[in-house]
Amino acid sequence: MAVSIIATGESPYTRHPQPGTTTSGTIADAVGRALKDAGLSPSDVDGFGVSSFTLDPDHAIDLAWRMGLKLTWLMQDTNGGASAGNMLQHAVHAIEAGDASVVVLAAGDLMDGDAFANLVAKYNRATADHLTPLPMSGPNALFAMLTTRQMEKLGLAREDYGRIAVAQREWAGLNPGAVYRTPLTLEEYLAAPLVAEPLGRFDCVPPVTGADAVVVVADERANGQRRAKILSTTASYNQDNQAGDGLVTGLRYCAPLAWERAGVSPEDMDVLSVYDDYPAMVVAQLVDMGAVAENADIPEFIRARILSRELALNTSGGQLSAGQAGSAGGMHGLVEATRQLLGQGGDRQVQARLAAVSGYGMVLYRYGACANLAVLEASE
Structure with a gap:
């Protein structure tokens, strides 16, 4: 069916x-x-x-x-x-x-403010028992360490992450529903206060x-009705038991099956919605789903495909500019990809027949333990 x-x-x-x-x-x-x-x-x-x-x-x-x-x-x-x-x-x-x-x-x-403070302090047992007493308010410090590892492994600099944030802010400027729509320059990104080095203010998703x-x-x-046909959905949970370095997400394991079931490849996608609580996780998911090779020149890919907006990535502005409405952060990208396929993207509408939506999250101790991928196709 x-x-x-x-x-x-x-x-x-x-x-x-x-x-x-x-x-x-x-x-x-x-x-x-x-x-x-x-x-x-x-x-x-x-x-x-x-x-x-x-x-x-x-x-x-x-x-x-x-x-x-x-x-x-x-x-x-x-x-x-x-x-x-x-x-x-x-x-x-x-x-x-x-x-x-x-x-x-x-x-x-x-x-x-109160709801967010309570969430980050009591997110799960690992957080309540081991992180909150330090104190570590939220996942920023954890993902700062993960970002540092990714920078060293892939040869990335803060400027590369900044170009992702700048590009998504440009998309957000076309989205009346985005909380932050004012254009962001790379200079402003780099000059923003550090939250947890190397993460600055514009690297951290704003709660809304x-x-x-x-x-x-x-x-x-x-x-x-015009519809977004669901070609495939796959998922991966506790893939490495939190024993890895966090740079490989569960998408590495479930994405190949999603592409096989859908009968398409990452190169066929017209729209990508990638869970973006931090720019480093955008990079990790693009690599893991096969949208960019791990041995590619990733800084050049960011400049040539993402900053230019040639790649229709997080066309709503993503969570980094539209905001993260708690658990709705996992739904935001699916809504945006569907709107693109239904031709409801307004000023940010692109030519879209195929879209992929990745989910990532649930920090059990050091990084997200859940990942999934859905592939959709516009259909009459």
């Missing part, structure tokens, strides 16, 4: 949520926007998946009830940057099995409040 994404929704991202803003309300807003985009109502939905760090004390079933959903399939995911790919994989299987025919997947969080959603259906329910 063919399965596709037919619509998207995004509750506007903001650094400063209005009083009274709630996680459940923000996610419900994104779901409502996605259903409106699809021309559907809550009564049409029979499957729902949600990912959030701040939905407590409610759960997926509570949120579904509050939104008036009567379901035959339900899931709740807690895998952060890998949540969208994980939920998408399960939703495809559910539709293929006949457990549901119209599935809404959503992710989002209220990320004010917001939510994203997509509507996934069996093609027979698409009603002739």
Whole structure:
């Protein structure tokens, strides 16, 4: 059975949520926007998946009830940057099995100062027991060390990472939903205060409040709508048991199967949405998915393909400029890739028939333990 994404929704991202803003309300807003985009109502939905760090004390079933959903399939995911790919994989299987025919997947969080501080201090047992007492507030220091290792291994300099941030800010300038749209120069990037050497302010993803959603259906329910057909979804978890150097992600292991199942290659992609909590992870995922060879001249690739925006990479501005709405960070790239395939990219629209979306995240101790890849194709 063919399965596709037919619509998207995004509750506007903001650094400063209005009083009274709630996680459940923000996610419900994104779901409502996605259903409106699809021309559907809550009564049409029979499957729902949600990912959030701040939905407590409610759960997926509570949120579904509050939104008036009567379901035959339900899931709740807690895998952060890998949540969208994980939920998408399960939703495809559910539709293929006949457990549901119209599935809404959503992710989002209220990320004010208190919520963010609580999240980074109690992210998981390893963080609470071993990192917070140091103190190490959040993953910046961990990824600073990983970035240093990558610089040494691949011959990268801060300027190379800066060119990624500058290019994504240019894309963000064309995205009215991005939190940071003011042009960024390489000089401004290099002059920004260091957060954890070699990471500066513009290397670290800004937390925001917001939510994203997509509507996934069996093609027979698409009603002739333009859609993003799901060609493949693959995932990898705990691939090296946190015993590696962190420079090789789980994409190295699951991407080849995704390309094989989809019958395409990285070179065929018109759009790439790569999880970008730090520029170093953009580089790592591009290498691991095969978009650039590890032995290539990566600084030149960044200059020639990314800075020039010849490569349609993170065309929303990515999380580095659009913002990271908690667990919605894992959904942000999927929404953007889908919008490009549906021709809804506005001023940033590119010629797009094929897109790949990578998910990465869940720092168990030193770096992300989850990764996945989805390959999509525009279809009438």
